[in-house]
Amino acid sequence: MRDKEIERQLYAIASVQQGYFTAYQAKQAGYSDSRFAYHVKKGNWTREGRGIYRLVNYPYGDRPDLVYWSLWSMNRQGKVQGVFSHATALTIHELSDIMPANYHMTVPKGFRRYHPPPENIVLYFENLSKEDLEEYEGYRVTNPKKTIQDVLLDEGFPEDLVAQAILEGLERGILTLDQISELKKGPKSKRLSRILRGIQNHER
Structure with a gap:
């Protein structure tokens, strides 16, 4: 394969990941391990981690840090495993004033890494469905409904912030009353009902 074609293939991969790529992806494009140090030294690539x-x-682009940690979650087959969720998803959807110090990410139950996750990553283990996800440029995030469900299940997450997220989502049209009604039938329905009563009392 010619160098220009290899370069083109890598660019195609990186262009949907805000310029980022993994060693695995570079190899898939046609680069050999021996060329990595060369491209870093020449200033074509930077080694981010x-x-x-x-x-x-x-x-x-927007939130390159999220792209980086999304790629960090990639498995040996080159498939990204992590989906940003919980408090991080609230921030991405702009549904809360919360500024989490850590990145919250949901990974499949069978997720394994040779090295332990860094301290700034909080992992949740769940096999998500495609319906739970939204695709952004270079990373995935749980959709607003799933995000609300997740923070509801987290007893340590403040109820006033859940209420804020619900109100903001409804006002912006990224949550519907039907979706909230569906959540009332699931786990933590009593907690959600209590939060909704608080919203109603506040609006009176």
Whole structure:
């Protein structure tokens, strides 16, 4: 494969990941391990972390940090495992004033890494369905309904912030009353009913 074709294939991969790519993806594009150090030294790539690189001249997009940690969750087959959820998803959807110090990510129940996750990553283990997800540029996030469900299940998450997220979602039209009614039939229905009563009392 010619160098230009290899470069084109890598660019195609990186262009949907805000300029980021993994060593695995570079190899899939046609680069050999021996060329990695060369491209870093020449200033074509930057090494962002273990097995994660970035095209130097690619413009930064929205939340490159989320792209990085999404790629961090990639398995040996080159498939991203992590989906941003809980407090991080609330922030992405702009449903709360909360500014989480850590990244909250849901991964499949069988998720395994050779190295332990860094301290700034909080992992939740659940096999999500496609209906629970939304695709962003280079990362995935739980949709607003699933995000509300997740923070409801987390007893440590403040109820006033759940209420804020519900109100904001309804006002912006990214949550519906039908979805809230569906959540009332699931786990933590009593907690949700209590939060909804608080919202109603506050609006009176």
